[in-house]
Amino acid sequence: MVFAILFPGQGSQFRGMGKDAFERYPGLTQFACDVLDYDLVALCRDNPDDALSRTEYTQPALYTVNALQMFERTRREEQPADCYLGHSLGEYNALLAAGVFDFETGLRLVKKRGELMAAASGGGMTAVMDTPAPRLLDILGQDGVEGLDIAGFNTDAQLVIAGPAEALRAAHASFKERGIRFAPLRVSAPFHSRYMEPARAEFERYLKEFTFAEPTAEVVANVSGRPYEQGAIVATLSRQLVEPVRWTDSVRHLLARDPRFACEEVGGKSLLRMVEKIRAAAVPDPSPIEKPVPDREIRALI
The missing domain is CATH 3.40.366.10 (Malonyl-Coenzyme A Acyl Carrier Protein, domain 2)
Incomplete structure (x- = not known):
């Protein structure tokens, strides 16, 4: 093994x-x-x-x-x-x-x-939940949000985006309108x-x-x-x-x-x-290492 x-x-x-x-x-x-x-x-x-x-x-x-x-x-x-x-x-x-x-x-x-x-400086990062990358990029394009990069693929259900503060604010407005869960991260710049x-x-x-x-x-x-x-x-x-x-x-x-x-x-x-x-x-029925723990908060590593 x-x-x-x-x-x-x-x-x-x-x-x-x-x-x-x-x-x-x-x-x-x-x-x-x-x-x-x-x-x-x-x-x-x-x-x-x-x-x-x-x-x-x-x-x-x-x-x-x-x-x-x-x-x-x-x-x-x-x-x-x-x-x-x-x-x-x-x-x-x-x-x-x-x-x-x-x-x-x-x-x-x-x-x-x-x-x-x-x-x-001059930007930040946001974790986005339950929105696959192709769908996320399509949403941002439809809503005219430009200048953001996908900065992290943490799991199939959590991505991280990064970019200028103005673009992130526009993305947040789009996510709220569409009911997409997201969480701004406590960082000072658009890393990755x-x-x-x-x-x-x-x-x-x-x-x-x-x-x-x-x-x-x-x-x-x-x-x-x-x-x-x-x-x-x-x-x-x-x-x-x-x-x-x-x-x-x-x-x-x-x-x-x-x-x-x-x-x-x-x-x-x-x-x-x-x-x-x-x-x-x-992998169906993977006999996991430990019992999966449900998310108690939206948290992302960067």
Whole structure:
């Protein structure tokens, strides 16, 4: 049976995260604080001024917590993975786990990525429910809403769109008129869309300053929903900023390998719930990993 480990991305952060991991790995924790030049432990513990919701802080914090939890899993010699998947930011933890770069390199990458994404402005993102992509694009076209990109395919029943604030307001009006459920996300810019091109270009230049190894295990890329190709680290990570997160296709890739694949999520269950929804839509009576949990709120990872 194929076994995959999943790493969550932005949207999964919460006040108090990482407490146990920081205590178990004080040396690595202090090293991360030195690289970031701020007290990461205090940030996660106290969340002053809601700093954990700010992209430049969220991304290094999540990367570090995910990494420490994965180090602990490895220390306990738990079942190794055949495949790693990460949702957006989580892909950096997947690449770390597969030996593409070391902890410090990954931390410096996500620090730069978070800063570039935080510097972008002038738009936002919205989760849209129960509206397949072709139908969604048709609705926006019929209602004259232009300038929006699909930024994420989280499940068959949840997409994320991104674009300028004016276009999103027009889309929201259209959705209300048509009875389509949606939820604006708490982000400062249209991530994973064409509007991140300046950030993508600068991040690509930064990525070229580093040397990367080939993955020691399969890592499924967000931009393609398929395993990383040889020599494609720089191109794939830079493209991730402007292209949608193809989480549904990534999970379908695993289903094609093994319809009953098993998986474990580092630090939570949000991705496991997505996996089970995708599996249920693709495979009748799938003997799921866990009983699907109904949505109690509209929430999207980005």
